[in-house]
Amino acid sequence: MKNLIGFELYKIFRKWRSYIGFIAITLLVLVVETAMYFEGDKYLHFLTRSLQDTFFFTGNLLNGYLIAYYVLGALVIHIPFLITLVNGDLLAGEATMGTYRMLLSRPVSRFQIITSKFLAGQIYSFLLIIWLGVLSIGLGTLLFGSGELIVVQDVITVFSKDDVLWRFVSAYLLASLSMGVVAGLAFLFSSLVENAIGPIISTMTIIIVFLILSAINIDFFRALKPYLFTSYSMDWRLFFGSEIDAGEIWKSIGVLSLHIAVFYSVTLFIFKRKDILS
Amino acid sequence: MKKKPVIKSFFVLIFVLVTLLGSLLNAQINPENLLSDVRKNFARVKDYSADMLIKVDINIIKVPETKVKILYKAPDKIRVKSESFAMLPKEGMNFSPNALLKGDNSIIFEKEEDWNGSRIAVIKLIPLGSASEIVLSTIWVDVNQLVVRKVESTTKTRGTFVIDLQYEKTVTEFPLPSMMTFKFDMSRQNFNSHGFEEDEKPKEEKKDKSKNTEGTVKIVYSGYAVNKGIPDSEFTEQEKKK
Amino acid sequence: MEKIIEINNLYKRFKDIMAVDDLNVNVYRGDVFGFLGPNGAGKSTTIRMLMTLIFPAKGSIKIFDKPLHENRNYILSRIGAIVEKPDLYNYMSAYKNLEMLGRLSGRPIGKKRIEEVLELVGLKERAKSKVKTYSFGMKQRLGIAQALIHDPELIILDEPTTGLDPQGMKEIRELILYLSHTEKKTIFLSSHILSEVELVANRMIIIDKGKTVVEGEVSELLKTPWIKVEIETDEPVRCAGLIKNSGWGTGFESVKDNIVTLNMEKELIPEINKFLIENSIKVYGLTPKRSLEEYFLNITEKGH
Numbered sequence: 119m120k121n122l123i124g125f126e127l128y129k130i131f132r133k134w135r136s137y138i139g140f141i142a143i144t145l146l147v148l149v150v151e152t153a154m155y156f157e158g159d160k161y162l163h164f165l166t167r168s169l170q171d172t173f174f175f176t177g178n179l180l181n182g183y184l185i186a187y188y189v190l191g192a193l194v195i196h197i198p199f200l201i202t203l204v205n206g207d208l209l210a211g212e213a214t215m216g217t218y219r220m221l222l223s224r225p226v227s228r229f230q231i232i233t234s235k236f237l238a239g240q241i242y243s244f245l246l247i248i249w250l251g252v253l254s255i256g257l258g259t260l261l262f263g264s265g266e267l268i269v270v271q272d273v274i275t276v277f278s279k280d281d282v283l284w285r286f287v288s289a290y291l292l293a294s295l296s297m298g299v300v301a302g303l304a305f306l307f308s309s310l311v312e313n314a315i316g317p318i319i320s321t322m323t324i325i326i327v328f329l330i331l332s333a334i335n336i337d338f339f340r341a342l343k344p345y346l347f348t349s350y351s352m353d354w355r356l357f358f359g360s361e362i363d364a365g366e367i368w369k370s371i372g373v374l375s376l377h378i379a380v381f382y383s384v385t386l387f388i389f390k391r392k393d394i395l396s
Numbered sequence: 397m398k399k400k401p402v403i404k405s406f407f408v409l410i411f412v413l414v415t416l417l418g419s420l421l422n423a424q425i426n427p428e429n430l431l432s433d434v435r436k437n438f439a440r441v442k443d444y445s446a447d448m449l450i451k452v453d454i455n456i457i458k459v460p461e462t463k464v465k466i467l468y469k470a471p472d473k474i475r476v477k478s479e480s481f482a483m484l485p486k487e488g489m490n491f492s493p494n495a496l497l498k499g500d501n502s503i504i505f506e507k508e509e510d511w512n513g514s515r516i517a518v519i520k521l522i523p524l525g526s527a528s529e530i531v532l533s534t535i536w537v538d539v540n541q542l543v544v545r546k547v548e549s550t551t552k553t554r555g556t557f558v559i560d561l562q563y564e565k566t567v568t569e570f571p572l573p574s575m576m577t578f579k580f581d582m583s584r585q586n587f588n589s590h591g592f593e594e595d596e597k598p599k600e601e602k603k604d605k606s607k608n609t610e611g612t613v614k615i616v617y618s619g620y621a622v623n624k625g626i627p628d629s630e631f632t633e634q635e636k637k638k
Numbered sequence: 639m640e641k642i643i644e645i646n647n648l649y650k651r652f653k654d655i656m657a658v659d660d661l662n663v664n665v666y667r668g669d670v671f672g673f674l675g676p677n678g679a680g681k682s683t684t685i686r687m688l689m690t691l692i693f694p695a696k697g698s699i700k701i702f703d704k705p706l707h708e709n710r711n712y713i714l715s716r717i718g719a720i721v722e723k724p725d726l727y728n729y730m731s732a733y734k735n736l737e738m739l740g741r742l743s744g745r746p747i748g749k750k751r752i753e754e755v756l757e758l759v760g761l762k763e764r765a766k767s768k769v770k771t772y773s774f775g776m777k778q779r780l781g782i783a784q785a786l787i788h789d790p791e792l793i794i795l796d797e798p799t800t801g802l803d804p805q806g807m808k809e810i811r812e813l814i815l816y817l818s819h820t821e822k823k824t825i826f827l828s829s830h831i832l833s834e835v836e837l838v839a840n841r842m843i844i845i846d847k848g849k850t851v852v853e854g855e856v857s858e859l860l861k862t863p864w865i866k867v868e869i870e871t872d873e874p875v876r877c878a879g880l881i882k883n884s885g886w887g888t889g890f891e892s893v894k895d896n897i898v899t900l901n902m903e904k905e906l907i908p909e910i911n912k913f914l915i916e917n918s919i920k921v922y923g924l925t926p927k928r929s930l931e932e933y934f935l936n937i938t939e940k941g942h
Contacts, residue, residue: 121741177481216725223689224742225715266481275458360458393692
């Protein structure tokens, strides 16, 4: 299985499209950090405007952590697309190239092939998120230094400097689980077709539709919301609450993991029974 | 028989003297003079530096305890030095009588109170003119120690805040507080999120919708170094982020 | 003799089409087995079932005397196959393709083996070039290489000469003969070109519409003495006239461009060559042809 996963990762990173995600993230982070370099004071003023009449501030709030937090918030729409680009191609790409026949004629089971591809896709997605984290925090702290992190949710919370990093690590881990669901869905669609465009568009369509449904303030859709995986895509923010809501975090982990497991299982079920005609 | 008139005169004299003394002691306090005395008392402090431990206790703001250093030089130079983030109420930064009692005010003596054996004069200050943010201030002045114990101010836009000052001789012999408690209401403030749409989860069952927006900032002073001579250059670095 | 492939009562339906209809095939160790049929006969479907790419509706397949689906990995580790045209990873070199696929073949494949196989198929010089730069023929040879990389006992080749020029076809034929005679492999060779199969196979089956038409030893099945011969000459009209007026006249068929076509007994080909030369006809080529369609018609008429 290790050989297979290594082979799949090798194939992923031999394709130019796999680097689009990393390049896009690099550019996103650079653009945001450049903007913050010139306009960061205004942004911070905007965040703390409500307090400035009453309070005097000291210390470096415009630091790498603040920027990393802001960048992480961009996950909702942008990163899923980058993930579907690769995961949507994992199976459909083999069909397009015609390499299914050769791959499946090897003495490796379909279970091994599906599992290795699935895991390779998840690893890719994880690496993409980690790259986001390393770049935003690393470059951010290099340019802006570190310091306390101010987060405005339902309350204003300022986390002390040594209380921030573990939150980011946890947040990125939860975020990568959330992106793992996107990867799993794209992978499932990829097993159904012979062209990668279909899975990419289908996955993004589902994400956008779910986000729209979540935003509609009608009882029916509000009842539906807990069952939509997009409802949990911003739950990494739970690690930046004034109090850590462990129950909600575990619920998120459970729901997201369940989605991943279901997408994987359905893909495996379909693929094991599929006639390879391409 | 001749002794009785002498004794009677003696007691009358004692009575008159006591009555006169009582009257003298219970004479109406002149608020302007009292405040002037308070200023003179504080004027003994030419400069000081002190450590401040700031504890913010507001439901809607969560900030860790922070330590900063404050520098003061008469009449109005203030600088806060900190390696890390700290937030402290603006009104509480400079608690000198000159700062607390700044501007033209109509001064009215309201009453006297007794606080743990101290004689406290309650004085109203009404700023003259419309430029001031403060509409009305009430000041509790310790008549014996000539320090301000409490200030309650009502502002035009930010509600009412209260500053309580405690003084401990063990901390410093100068009229400088050992602790200041700043109370206010954040309800008129609006919060701004981080600029991207955050999909707030419906956690109404956990959120306290009627969140108490009143808050307290407690500042504990220690390590006073008074009248040691602080150069002006210490105050030339611009304050960060007011 | 040891049966390597045993197909019993095999069926496969795609919607309304019965692609394989009660097929029975036996391949023995050491065979070069010709699996013939016209386009759409069910050859590729059968091969895909042998390689577990598609699932039979009914019937059984045993390879190396073991049921296929219950012993899939074990069996596939001993088989090398090209299924239809060989599609490899275009963005990798031939060497890398073989290295990666070799690792998945169930046994360790070293650098030496990869180089051996590349040399065998004549691609050693272009080993490090990306497959997308290869010609069709080179890709075909690389396809054979990936089938051989793990030294399988059974090699399944699905129309390996499709799209190749005569030189390419000749090279593939020679490779098949080498693998059979020298390496002692069992070869299952699918094709719609009878003459190609005839030159290498010892046993064969012909299928049509998913059903067996005929099966047996090549020499027995193709014993019919008559064969179509194409004569290439620069005097086709005079050549045709000579043939029509000779003892071969009854077999004359047509003249087109520089080619004269006639049906005649295979043993008499040297005779006709001599006859034409004696009559000052320059013979540039004398090619025996046997089309599958003609063979079909032949065996049908002769009641095979």
